[in-house]
Amino acid sequence: KCALSQVTLPDSVECIGGGAFAYCKIKEVNIPKNVIELGSSPFRGCDLLERIVVDETNPVFTSIDGVVYNKKITELVCCPSAWTHLEVLSGITSIRREALCYCDNLETLVIPESVTNIGYMAVSRCKLLKNVIVRSPVLNMERHVFCWNPSLREVKFFGRLNDYDCYPFNYISSSFDKTTDTPADLVVRVTSNWTGPLTTWDARTIVVEN
16 A cells, blocks of 8 residues: 555656556546656556546647546546546547556446447456446457456446457466456346357356347
8 A cells, every 4th residue: 555645747757657656545646748658557546536637738648527538539548446437438439458447446337339449457356346338339358358346246238249258257367277256146238239158158147138
């Protein structure tokens, strides 16, 4: 744990590395105009963080209501860990790898129809996450998107995936066997557009709805 409760970044900063402010007690952070690179989950585990503000003149990133996006507002980059509910903006097409990783207060997540790609472990290690709705009609989902979410009970897909072998709820590595903290009673709900497995998927129950 980090005791840091306030941070002021000078304009000379160009990169904020992955996990740079992990587990700090900050409630708000300002990203200066010259930051052109954000590593994976730079504010992971900052459970009090309510707002991330990007300088309006930053050429790479922007913020809306405290959430960070790329300048074109097509990619979700990171979200404050204090949030309990997130409905991703309509028009976003991509969720960056580990964008919501370690958002420990997040309980519900809604992903709009516009999203076509969800990055590696994008919604992993969210210990209170219970429900996810994915409205995308066709989705490319990289591996382990929803792994290590011990409270997850329901994920609903309204469309289909391009790859059904992405191990969304389990972590697979050559160094160890299949492991997961995702509950065995997780229900995955799908519609008639689903073209993937209909019995089990990562040992989870799949229910087809009209």
